[in-house]
Structure formats: C-alpha cells, structure tokens
Amino acid sequence: MALNPVTNELMPATAARPRPLQRLLLAVARWFDSQAGGPDTGDDDRIDWARAVPFIAMHAACLGVLWVGVSATALAVALGMYALRMFAITGFYHRYFAHKAFRTSRPVQFLFALFGAMSVQRGPLWWAAHHRNHHRHADTEHDPHSPLYRGFFWSHMGWFLTRRGFRTDAASIPDLMRYPELRLLDRFDILVPVATAAGLFLLGDLLAAVAPSLHTDGAQLLIWGFFISTVLLFHVTVTINSLAHRYGTRRFDTRDNSRNNALLALLTFGEGWHNNHHHFPGSARQGFRWWEFDFTYYGLCGLAVLGLIWDLKPVPVALKRVG
Numbered sequence: 001m002a003l004n005p006v007t008n009e010l011m012p013a014t015a016a017r018p019r020p021l022q023r024l025l026l027a028v029a030r031w032f033d034s035q036a037g038g039p040d041t042g043d044d045d046r047i048d049w050a051r052a053v054p055f056i057a058m059h060a061a062c063l064g065v066l067w068v069g070v071s072a073t074a075l076a077v078a079l080g081m082y083a084l085r086m087f088a089i090t091g092f093y094h095r096y097f098a099h100k101a102f103r104t105s106r107p108v109q110f111l112f113a114l115f116g117a118m119s120v121q122r123g124p125l126w127w128a129a130h131h132r133n134h135h136r137h138a139d140t141e142h143d144p145h146s147p148l149y150r151g152f153f154w155s156h157m158g159w160f161l162t163r164r165g166f167r168t169d170a171a172s173i174p175d176l177m178r179y180p181e182l183r184l185l186d187r188f189d190i191l192v193p194v195a196t197a198a199g200l201f202l203l204g205d206l207l208a209a210v211a212p213s214l215h216t217d218g219a220q221l222l223i224w225g226f227f228i229s230t231v232l233l234f235h236v237t238v239t240i241n242s243l244a245h246r247y248g249t250r251r252f253d254t255r256d257n258s259r260n261n262a263l264l265a266l267l268t269f270g271e272g273w274h275n276n277h278h279h280f281p282g283s284a285r286q287g288f289r290w291w292e293f294d295f296t297y298y299g300l301c302g303l304a305v306l307g308l309i310w311d312l313k314p315v316p317v318a319l320k321r322v323g
Helices: 020-032 053-068 072-098 106-117 124-136 147-161 180-187 191-210 218-242 262-267 274-279 295-305
Strands: none
Touching: 020 053, 053 218, 072 106, 072 124, 072 191, 072 218, 072 295, 106 124, 106 180, 106 191, 124 180, 147 218, 191 218, 218 262
16 A cells, blocks of 8 residues: 555555646645645655746746836845845855754744745755755765755756755754744745835835936836845856856865855855855854855854854864865
8 A cells, every 4th residue: 555645545556656637636725735645655756847937937027127127126125134134045055954053043043044045945944854865965966055066057946946946955954953933934935025025016106206316116116126146046046056066266175176166156155165164063153264155154244243143163174274
C-alpha cells in the first residue's frame, strides 16, 4: 500500500505514482501550502515546472514596466525594498538562522524572518536547511547547487525549482524547528509575499490620491517595488552560488572552490567575501580586512548598539593576518 499524494488515503502500490492531472493539482495546492499532499514521488532532481509557475510569472510580470512607466518614487521604493530584504536575507536568513553568528530575542527573530519571507526565497527554515547542507557538502556531488557538477544554470536557479529543492530538510535544523511561528512561515511561504505585493499596490494608490506630485500609483509601485525589486534581489543573491564558486580570489585553501569577489560583495552587502566565509563560517563578519566592505555586518553592529542583537561572533585575530 502507498499514500495518495492528493487525498492522503492509502492506495495499492501499483497506483502509487500520481497521474499527470493529479501532479498538476498537487503542484497548484503547493503554491499555497508547501506541505500539501505529503511527500513527493518521482525524480527528485527534475524541475517541477508546474510548481515553478509562480516563479516564472514573477519574472514575466516585470514586463509590466512597459505599461506603468517609471518615476523617482518607484525607483526609491524598489531600492528600499531591495536593501531591506537583502539585509534580512544576508544578516538573518544566512548569518543568524543558518550559522547562529549572533543571538537575539524571539520577537526580533520573527520580525526579520518576516522581512526575509518578503524576498520570495521561501521560509527561514527552508533557507537555513539548504545552506547548512551546502556547507556540509560544498562543491561535492551532494552540494545542492555546486556549479562544478551541474553548471551555471543549475547552480543559479535550476536546483531551486526541483522537487528536492522545494523540500525543507528538518533534520538539518532541529534548533529552529521548535518555533511554531517559523514553521508557519515555512509552510505557507506565499502569504508574506502576497501581503507585501498588496501593501505596495495600496501604498501606490494612496500616494496617487494624497501626493500626486510623486507621479506614482498602485500598479507602478507593484511592478517596481515588488516584481522588479524581487527578481533583481533573487538573482543577485544566488550569484553567490553560481559565480562566487568560480570567479574571484582564494585567500584560504578551503576544501571547496569558494572565492572572494568584491563586486558580488558590493551587490550582496558583504556575502561576496565567500572564501573568507567558507574558511570560518561562524563569524558575523565576512569581510575579514578593514577594506573588505561588509554592509550586512555594519547593519548588525547597529542593531547590537540598539540592544536588539548581541554576542556577535568575531573573526579570530589570527585569520585577519592571513593573505
């Protein structure tokens, strides 16, 4: 006997593999509830195109700029949304949830988990689990997104759209699974992005009514503040997978092919110092030298001054003298 992935009812083993229509319905259900239907069946490493439709549609929606135009207000909102969410991804999804590079309170943990969820890079549990597995198997055949094994497209976004890629490996994050609010964000990972998009649309309509001199409206803020900003944020973030393991310099002889890349560090607020990070992933700072700009670390220091986070793990003094 086997479990029907749509109805959750037992069925004969010979009928365990869902039919195409069942797969389509299951994929649609998982747009809204990532755990709908129980475990996947089939090839783990094939792109699940039906489930990837929202991801593709988000890119297509950027073409809406041809109709809504542009304004200084829309550009400012897009940049602000990029900066806020990049900091949430790099500072909290990455350095806090994945690596525990500092400590914080439960309310602040949840607040920045919400900001990170606005990025449409799934929930904090999913993100941390995949990243921990990346470090565990970096640039081996078990790495979820090594460009050395499957090439640029796979490491950049192909892995992100597979059945294996959609799963959250709970065994990798037992320390985080005890928070029901984080499990909720992870399971219903579409809710926060939809609310963000709706909020930007309403903000634009409000500005059109009360401040017409800003030359914006709901549709324009939706396209620029959500779709364009989010697509740019995603592709810049994943360059650390696809490019920072191929292009740049190596200060440390790590067992992987991680590289330091100043351009990627600028775009990702410090994540481009990737060879530094792979050599000592526990530090809250990834730019080990004073001239290696790390905007995420500067932001974390600001939060520490405010008392919102504490116990930032430093770079060992000996490592600052290397290279």
